[in-house]
Amino acid sequence: MEKNVPPPPSPSFNDFPEDVQLCILSFLHSSELSAFASTSKRFLSLCRHDHRLWYAMCHRRWGSKTQINKWGSGKISYKHLYRILNEYDNLIGFWRRCGDSDSNSNSSSAPLVFFEWGPICITGSRISPSRNSGYGVMKKPFIYISVTSNGEEVTYLDPDGKFTMIPNLKEDLIGELGALESELIRVNVSFMGKFHVVVEENSGFYGFTRVVSSPGSVRGEEFENVYGSPPDRIMSEIYQYFANRTSPGGNGASRRQRRREKEKQGRMKRWETQHFVKIVNCSPNPGRPLQGLWKGICDDMSLDFYLVSYDDIGGIACRKVGDSSKPLSYHAPVFWTSSTTFIESPFSHEEDRLYNCRLHLQPPDEAEVNRDRSDNRTASRMLFINSSYDLVIPDLDGNALNPRHVEGRIWQYRNGTFGFGFLKDNYIIDMKHIAKDGHLLDTIESGNS
Structure with missing residues (x-):
C-alpha cells in the first residue's frame, strides 16, 4: 500500500x-x-x-x-x-461652488470647477457653456497645486484667469509661479470631509497653514485654519466692543482704530473664501444610464449644462448647472420622474408620431453633420417624465394644470445618449457628454474665446 x-x-x-x-x-x-x-x-x-x-x-x-x-x-x-x-487624488473631477456668489466680488458666474492632473501640477478650471460656439465648453484655468523642491505644498490662484499658459510651462513650475506672485494669490485648499473643499487666501496675518483633513469632521486644532479667526480673537473683539459701548469714559478712539485695522485688512485680502461640493456621480452607468453631467442646446439656441441625479427611492431629477446670475431658473428641476421603468421599442403609433414630429435642437453646423447620420438618434427606449410646472402650488380656482404642459418623454438613443421634450413643445433637447473618461470634450480655452 x-x-x-x-x-x-x-x-x-x-x-x-x-x-x-x-x-x-x-x-x-x-x-x-x-x-x-x-x-x-x-x-x-x-x-x-x-x-x-x-x-x-x-x-x-x-x-x-x-x-x-x-x-x-x-x-x-x-x-x-x-x-x-x-491627499489630492479625491480633488480630481467636477466640483460645484456653493453659497451666495453675489457676496463675493471675485466670484465667476460659472459655478462648475474641474480639477485635473497636469504634467507637474493639479489644475483647477472654471467650466461654463460657450455662448456662440455650439457645443463648445469654455475652460478657464485659475488654480494650480504643486510642490516645491523642498517638499512644501503650494497653491497659487489666478482670480482673473490671465495666465492660461501656466499649465504648459516647463519643469520649473514653482519658479515661474513665484515670478508671477504679485499677480497671483497664495491660497489654501482644505478638505472638510470627503466631498466638501474650501479655498481660502493664505494670509500670514492669521498664521494660516494648508490643511487637508482626512475624510470626516475637522479636528479641533484645525479650527483656526479652516474657519478663519481664532476663537480667542473673536471673544476678545466681542469683549472690547461691549466694553467700549458701556464704558463711561469711552470716546470711540479704540473703535476708530479697529475700523482702520479692518479697512487695512480688507485692502490686503484679495480673495473671499469659497466652498465647493463635489459632483460624485457625474457619469452614467448600466444601472443609472441617465445619470451625470450633460450639455444640450436650449430653445433659445444657447448651450446649457444639466445634472441628472437618481434619488434613494428610484426617482430621477434633472437640474440646470449654469449661469448662477439667474438663480430662480436653476433651482427647480427641468424634468423629474418617480419611475425609472423604460418602455422598449418598438413604440406605439402615437408614440412614434410624438417623437418623429419634433425638431432636434442643435447648432447649424451639427445639423449638417447629422443630416446623413439619423441612426445616431434612433430611439431604442422611452421614459415618461414630468416638468417642474406640476410642482407649483395650484391656483386658488382649483383648476388642474393641462397635462400637455407638464407631461414629457425621454428618448434614449442607441449610442447611450438621450434627448427629452414635453408635449407642449415641438422640439427635443439632445444631450451630449461634457466629459468622457476624465477628459473634457469640445474644450475652448479662455484665450481663444
Whole structure:
C-alpha cells in the first residue's frame, strides 16, 4: 500500500527574492504598508526603499496621469510625494461652488470647477457653456497645486484667469509661479470631509497653514485654519466692543482704530473664501444610464449644462448647472420622474408620431453633420417624465394644470445618449457628454474665446 505523500509546503513571503517582495508590496496602499512594516524589523527596512518601492507605488497609481518624477523638481522623496498625491487624488473631477456668489466680488458666474492632473501640477478650471460656439465648453484655468523642491505644498490662484499658459510651462513650475506672485494669490485648499473643499487666501496675518483633513469632521486644532479667526480673537473683539459701548469714559478712539485695522485688512485680502461640493456621480452607468453631467442646446439656441441625479427611492431629477446670475431658473428641476421603468421599442403609433414630429435642437453646423447620420438618434427606449410646472402650488380656482404642459418623454438613443421634450413643445433637447473618461470634450480655452 502506498503511503500518502504530504503536499510540498507553500512558499512564504520570505522565500521570494527581494525584487519580487517589493513588487508585491507596491500593490498595497500606504495604510496597509504601514501595518505590514510593523510586523518585523526586516519588513520595516524593506518598506523604507524609496526609489524601489515608493516610486513603484506612485507610478502604479498616477504614472499614466502625471509625471511623478518631475514633481518638486525631482528632489523630494517618493514616499513624501505619495502622501501628497494621495491627499489630492479625491480633488480630481467636477466640483460645484456653493453659497451666495453675489457676496463675493471675485466670484465667476460659472459655478462648475474641474480639477485635473497636469504634467507637474493639479489644475483647477472654471467650466461654463460657450455662448456662440455650439457645443463648445469654455475652460478657464485659475488654480494650480504643486510642490516645491523642498517638499512644501503650494497653491497659487489666478482670480482673473490671465495666465492660461501656466499649465504648459516647463519643469520649473514653482519658479515661474513665484515670478508671477504679485499677480497671483497664495491660497489654501482644505478638505472638510470627503466631498466638501474650501479655498481660502493664505494670509500670514492669521498664521494660516494648508490643511487637508482626512475624510470626516475637522479636528479641533484645525479650527483656526479652516474657519478663519481664532476663537480667542473673536471673544476678545466681542469683549472690547461691549466694553467700549458701556464704558463711561469711552470716546470711540479704540473703535476708530479697529475700523482702520479692518479697512487695512480688507485692502490686503484679495480673495473671499469659497466652498465647493463635489459632483460624485457625474457619469452614467448600466444601472443609472441617465445619470451625470450633460450639455444640450436650449430653445433659445444657447448651450446649457444639466445634472441628472437618481434619488434613494428610484426617482430621477434633472437640474440646470449654469449661469448662477439667474438663480430662480436653476433651482427647480427641468424634468423629474418617480419611475425609472423604460418602455422598449418598438413604440406605439402615437408614440412614434410624438417623437418623429419634433425638431432636434442643435447648432447649424451639427445639423449638417447629422443630416446623413439619423441612426445616431434612433430611439431604442422611452421614459415618461414630468416638468417642474406640476410642482407649483395650484391656483386658488382649483383648476388642474393641462397635462400637455407638464407631461414629457425621454428618448434614449442607441449610442447611450438621450434627448427629452414635453408635449407642449415641438422640439427635443439632445444631450451630449461634457466629459468622457476624465477628459473634457469640445474644450475652448479662455484665450481663444
